[in-house]
Amino acid sequence: MAETLQLEIISPSGVVFTGDVTHVQAPGQTGYFGVLPNHTPMISALTIGRITAESANGETLFATSGGVAEVHGDKVVILAETAEEKSKIDLSRAQEAQKRAETRLDRQEDGTDFDRARLALMRAINRMSIVNG
Amino acid sequence: MPSLKQIKRRISSVNNTKQITRAMKMVSAAKLRRAQDQMMAARPYSDHLRALIRDLAARSDRNKHPLLAEREPKHVGVVVITSDRGLAGSFNMNVNRRALNVIKEMEEQAEDVRLIAIGRNSYNFFRKLGYDFIQHHIGLSRDFTFGKVLSIGDALRMEYEKGFVVDNGLDRVYLVYNEFKNVIQQEIVVEQLLPIIPELASEEKYPVDYVYDPSEQAVLDSILPRYANVMLWRVLLESFAAEHAARMNAMENATKNAGELIERLTLQYNKARQAAITNEILEVVAGAEGLE
Numbered sequence: 001m002a003e004t005l006q007l008e009i010i011s012p013s014g015v016v017f018t019g020d021v022t023h024v025q026a027p028g029q030t031g032y033f034g035v036l037p038n039h040t041p042m043i044s045a046l047t048i049g050r051i052t053a054e055s056a057n058g059e060t061l062f063a064t065s066g067g068v069a070e071v072h073g074d075k076v077v078i079l080a081e082t083a084e085e086k087s088k089i090d091l092s093r094a095q096e097a098q099k100r101a102e103t104r105l106d107r108q109e110d111g112t113d114f115d116r117a118r119l120a121l122m123r124a125i126n127r128m129s130i131v132n133g
Numbered sequence: 134m135p136s137l138k139q140i141k142r143r144i145s146s147v148n149n150t151k152q153i154t155r156a157m158k159m160v161s162a163a164k165l166r167r168a169q170d171q172m173m174a175a176r177p178y179s180d181h182l183r184a185l186i187r188d189l190a191a192r193s194d195r196n197k198h199p200l201l202a203e204r205e206p207k208h209v210g211v212v213v214i215t216s217d218r219g220l221a222g223s224f225n226m227n228v229n230r231r232a233l234n235v236i237k238e239m240e241e242q243a244e245d246v247r248l249i250a251i252g253r254n255s256y257n258f259f260r261k262l263g264y265d266f267i268q269h270h271i272g273l274s275r276d277f278t279f280g281k282v283l284s285i286g287d288a289l290r291m292e293y294e295k296g297f298v299v300d301n302g303l304d305r306v307y308l309v310y311n312e313f314k315n316v317i318q319q320e321i322v323v324e325q326l327l328p329i330i331p332e333l334a335s336e337e338k339y340p341v342d343y344v345y346d347p348s349e350q351a352v353l354d355s356i357l358p359r360y361a362n363v364m365l366w367r368v369l370l371e372s373f374a375a376e377h378a379a380r381m382n383a384m385e386n387a388t389k390n391a392g393e394l395i396e397r398l399t400l401q402y403n404k405a406r407q408a409a410i411t412n413e414i415l416e417v418v419a420g421a422e423g424l425e
Contacts, residue, residue, distance in 0.1 A: 044346035
């Protein structure tokens with residue numbers, strides 16, 4: 001029986017993380033789920049949130065804006081539209097994005113893409129909450 | 134025969150051009166390297182997605198999801214991808230010409246063909262021919278990010294999805310672009326973007342029975358649009374890499390030609406100078422003879 005999982009986090013701009021972990025937590029569309037070694041094969045659609053990778057060396061946090069996770073054998077592959085490790089999150093950029101999204105939502109003009117603004121706001125808040133613990 | 138001064142001026146002007154073309158070649162080489170790096174970086178993501186779609190499509194009905202379902206192609210969209218700037222040899226012309234053929238061919242079968250231009254060049258080319266665009270994107274190469282591609286991809290997909298509700302959405306979307314083969318070779322490719330054509334699953338491998346969370350439909354809803362976007366991203370990176378490679382070659386040739394021209398002009402200059410000196414000597418000799 002495998003004791004660890006091989007985790008890969010891949011985004012369109014490259015492989016973000018690869019390594020052996022003991023536990024992965026990811027934001028499924030119906031709530032966070034955890035994967036331990038010897039999980040049944042699964043494909044899960046992810047939403048905005050945090051990915052937590054636990055290994056012998058501790059915990060690593062990532063911010064993601066959604067994607068899909070595939071669990072197969074002792075491998076977990078997370079294909080994320082964006083994935084940034086906690087230390088690589090640009091806090092000031094997230095704060096700016098938050099402000100931008102909020103003013104767009106406040107204006108309530110015709111032609112504003114509310115869904116897009118709302119998602120941008122959620123992504124910004126997600127990034128900030130991960131940096132601030 | 135031009136005067137010495139004229140030839141000299143010509144040489145220095147050609148020399149200036151040569152310096153510019155050489156600098157442009159260097160710039161293109163640097164940009165090519167960056168585009169290639171991005172291409173390599175995007176590969177694992179798109180390969181994994183493609184494999185997932187292959188596995189999923191093998192086990193479910195293709196018509197289950199709109200992005201996989203084939204409709205009768207009454208309205209066809211053609212995305213023509215060129216560069217914003219010229220001086221890249223035949224890079225743009227080749228794409229435009231091929232796209233024009235594709236469009237003419239499709240006009241015979243489909244009710245209408247609509248154009249989407251990416252890059253200033255295809256926009257100008259088809260506008261002069263009197264074509265209309267449903268979208269055009271110019272200046273993309275200046276600030277090229279995945280986010281930008283997302284908004285283009287989403288807009289294209291919306292045109293396509295409209296077709297399930299009303300009659301005038303796009304039933305099929307093709308991409309026409311330069312594929313980056315290697316530094317000296319580009320190939321023009323016509324590829325279908327929508328509906329997505331899944332790869333055929335290999336037969337010897339048993340498909341894995343996955344648990345879907347929250348549902349198979351939700352997983353497809355999440356994967357397929359992402360795949361279409363990443364395909365567009367990959368194709369645009371290919372085209373950028375091909376553009377820079379083409380420009381690099383064009384500039385290399387221009388630099389070489391300028392060098393040859395300078396050699397010829399220098400020879401001409403020396404000949405003219407020699408002739409002038411000979412003339413002067415003749416005059417001096419003739420003058421001296423006259424004195425005797």
